[in-house]
Amino acid sequence: MIYLDHNAATPIAPEVREEMLRVLEIYGNPSSLHEEGQKARSLLDESRAKVAAFIGAFPDEIIFTSGGTEANNIAVHSFAGSSAAVSAIEHSSVLKPFEYLAAKGVRVHHLPADSGGIVSAGNIPAGVSLVSVMLANNDTGVIQPVRKATEAAHAAGALFHTDAVQAAGKIRINVRELGADILTLSAHKMYAPKGIGALFVRRGLKASPLMQGGSQEKAVRPGTESTVLAAAFAKACETAEKRMEKDEAEIARLRDMLESLITAKVTDCRINGLGSPRVSGTSNITFSGLKGDSLIINLDLAGLCVSGGSACSSADFRPSHVLTAMGLSDGDARASVRFSLGRGTTEEEIVRAAETVADTVSSMRGKTW
Incomplete structure (x- = not known):
């Protein structure tokens, strides 16, 4: 085959598999105050810092999620406001939330792509709150001019989100250089397990939860965090950085x-x-x-x-x-x-x-x- x-x-990388086996011994709940819980908390904090470093972010700007779909949904629902713009070539986990919001009355503008698969984001409609253009397309692999799109979005007074799921580990990503306000990652595209992703949310912005529950992940993503998956994601980022x-x-x-x-x-x-x-x-x-x-x-x-x-x-x-x-x-x-x-x-x-x-x-x- x-x-x-x-x-x-992607298959799980050997380094990632070894890391998962190592941290399986750390079984405490990272929200618990006792010693076992704090071991788990320390592992989670270390993992968050490594994922953040991979994209040039601060650790407190990283929210762990179940994957790219959840991260994209949080981004769209949190920041779309009453008017937003999205490229016509986005993944369904971006387009579908926008379709849902459009049915609720949100004005959604679609940015076209040319025959080469490049999105035209030069003319952002006035009054939009959020612009979303992916970094690399999942169907064609075409890399989008995200820096230019970010500048256009900010000039129009909008926040900028990029789905970087298919770019991470393939091209260097630095959120400061891109100028992105919100960015999505997913571990299973990077030789790590399925079931974990991350949402970068720039300091000063506040995302909204899709679910109600505990205060984990800055109260944006309630539920006990998987320290094993977080550590695996972090190791995948470290490995990608090196090679x-x-x-x-x-x-x-x-x-x-x-x-x-x-x-x-x-x-x-x-x-x-x-x-x-x-x-x-x-x-x-x-x-x-x-x-x-x-x-x-x-x-x-x-x-x-x-x-x-x-x-x-x-x-x-x-x-x-x-x-x-x-x-x-x-x-x-x-x-x-x-x-x-x-x-x-x-x-x-x-x-x-x-x-x-x-x-x-x-x-x-x-x-x-």
């Missing part, structure tokens, strides 16, 4: 090889976002005339794991809203497949994957190249 779906979930440049250079080389091999072997295919800045491991390719879901199933039967885009939308049979926002027809959007590479991907796997794609496409089209 060749796994090229790292944008959906990011080397990893991403190799992954980019393999991604380029995959694209070259596939486009050489398969006619009527197109790389979406080619020419735009992209994170290293993502390649979205349209195979004209095919149904993407059928191609994905056939590739899986041939031993290759890929996807049609966000795993969170896999049950939604509509074409990718990201690709249609870039101008693709519904048919071409449905004929697109996302390949996402990771640390463990090898050159041998890339060669085999390209051959598998070529053979499978040929079989489905009933042609021979």
Whole structure:
């Protein structure tokens, strides 16, 4: 089996697994005042500081959540106000909360993307309270001009939120340099377990809870914190910090090889976002005339794991809203497949994957190249 779906979930890194086993012995509740509780509190504080350092934030600006979806929902519900702007290519965990608020009367403006997948955020409508533009797109890997978008948002008097889930660990992130007020992270895209994420909220801002309960996580995310998951997330950040440049250079080389091999072997295919800045491991390719879901199933039967885009939308049979926002027809959007590479991907796997794609496409089209 060749796994090229790292944008959906990454395997747990050995360093992270070892850290999880080590901290399993720290079993106290971090809200308890006794010795065991304070051991857990110390571990949680250390983990928060490491996640904060990874993005250039202060520890008290980090709120641990169950993942990117919860963090995005907290961000949108807390700061959208009566009018907000969001890019047309956001993850569903950003778009859906905005849709919910729009149904409640909030004015939501959608910022378009060009054919290269770049969001145009130069003209922010007057009166908006929040602008949300992701840092790297989950379908295409296209990196957005977030610094420019932040400046435009602030010039319009709005706060700025960026979903950095697919960027973290792939490109350097510094919230001060980006100028972001709110930023979202998720551990399972960074070789850590599922079930934990983080929301950066700049000092001076106050997020609102989605749930009612205790005072954990600055009373924004009530419930007993998972010290094990927090420590795993922190270790993943530490590991990424040390090896990011080397990893991403190799992954980019393999991604380029995959694209070259596939486009050489398969006619009527197109790389979406080619020419735009992209994170290293993502390649979205349209195979004209095919149904993407059928191609994905056939590739899986041939031993290759890929996807049609966000795993969170896999049950939604509509074409990718990201690709249609870039101008693709519904048919071409449905004929697109996302390949996402990771640390463990090898050159041998890339060669085999390209051959598998070529053979499978040929079989489905009933042609021979």
